[in-house]
Amino acid sequence: MQTRRFPSRLDVPAxxxxxxxxxxxxxYGYWGPNLVRNVIERPEFELVALCERDLDRGHAFSAKAPGIPVKADLDEVLDDPTVDALIVATPPHTHHAICKAALLAGKHVLVEKPLATNTLDALDLVDTAATRNVLLMPGHTFLYSPPVAKVRQLIDRDVLGDMYFVTSARMNLGKYQKDGVICDLAPHDLSILLHWFEEPIVQVAAHGRSVFQTGVPETAFMTVTFAGGATANVELSWLAPRKVRQMTVVGSRRMVQYDDTAGDEAIRVYDRGMEFETPSNFGEYQLSYRSGDIVAPRLEPAEPLALELQDFAHCIRTGRTPRSHAYLGLEVVAAMEAAQESLMRGGHPVAVATVGERVVA
Known part of the structure; x- marks a missing residue:
């Protein structure tokens, strides 16, 4: 695939x-009600309609938001010149068709993760948005989570030092979806990792287990390798006795644990590690352990989805690149596609397609 350079600023209409x-x-399925609530509450938006074909879901929406029309025909929405933006919360396999039609109609688009189900479709959406001069933004909501932002801040300030590796577990007795656990859960971890490392993923190896339906893994284990050599081990599962959202980053100076279920203490920074001393003669290397303080940084409370929508509106108005930008979404899809291929090849490592030079937001 040809490497292309992506701009750090989008020339969108003011x-x-x-x-x-x-x-x-x-x-208006699983995530739609949360989006509707935030769009109604945020002053940057005016919710002018819900587009939903399912009558029961449409009635459920109307009971909560009377007076706002429900439209079953997407073309009717796209033909309305007064509509500025679409927020898409439909199944992943529908994203390409819906988003491309919206982009061609000149609408700004925020689409829930993943951007698409394969790299070619995702790249087509990125190119279409650039050609039509409109904003395309994937909904990687965890990038707006205060704990995730705090870890990024620690990395930027070189508190952790060189990042060696990350371990991650995202598990629950989860919502079964026909696309499989990688398509459902991996975009969260991949987007966070790409945001933290700020370098491309070059290789993925994945193993999985399909229990209830052949070809639909409910559990998967991924090893992700970054261009700089760091790795991340990611465990994903719908078959777990309790909800787990935890990531541990091991750096040369400090380690940090992110536990999304831990409330005010979601982040803990450990001044711990091992240090080697090079011998001055032919003796053995000396190993010493460092065990310092454990710090739980203060986190400002905020709803990630509200911050994501605020960023979407701000970037439409200013032309700036959102934190969850389209090219990060493209990289997520490329890594996800490599993971799916690795699954089919029995865990054999698969190189990730080169989709372009990274954006500096």
């Missing part, structure tokens, strides 16, 4: 600063 973005939410 929107009147005081005018709310006239927005339509597409899909």
């Amino acid at each position: 929107v009147e600063p005081q005018a709310p973005l006239r927005t339509v939410v597409v899909g």
Whole structure:
């Protein structure tokens, strides 16, 4: 695949600063109600319609938001010149068709993860958005989580030192989906890792287990390798007795544990590690252990989805690159596709397609 350079700033049309973005939410299933609530609450948006074909879901929406129309026909929404943006919360296999139609119609698009189910479709969406001069943003909501942002801050300030590796576990007695656990859960971890490391993933190896339906793994184990040599081991599962969202970053100076279920102490920084001393003669290397303080940094409370929508609106108005930008979404899809291929090849490592030079947001 040809390497291309992606811009760090998007030349999108200016929107009147005081005018709310006239927005339509597409899909009112699992995540749609959360999006609808935030769009209604945020002053940057005006929810002008819900696009939903399912009558029961449409009635459920109308009971909570009377007066806002429900439209079953996407073309009717796209033909409306007063609609500025679409927020898409439909199954992943529908993302390419819906988003491409919206982009071709000149609408800004925020689409829930993953951006698409394969690299070619994701790249097509990125190219279409660039050609039409509109914003395409994948909904990697965890990038707006205060704990994830705090770890990124620690990395930027060189508190952790060189990052050696990451271990991650994302498990629950989860919501079964026909796309499989990698498509469902891996985008969360991959987007966080790409945001933290700021370098491309070059290789993925994955093993999985399909229990209830052949070809639909409920559990997967991925080893992700970055261009700089660091690795991450990621465990994903719908078959777990309790909810686990935990990541541990091991650096040369410090280690940090991120536990999304731990409330105010979601982040703990450990001043611990091992140090080698090079011998001055032919003696053995000397190993010493360091065990210092454990710090739980203060985190400002915030709803990640609200921050994500705020970023979406801000970038439409200013042309800036969002934190969860389209090219990060493209990299996530490329890594996810490599993981799926590795699964089919019995865990054999698969090189990740080169999709372009990274964006500096």
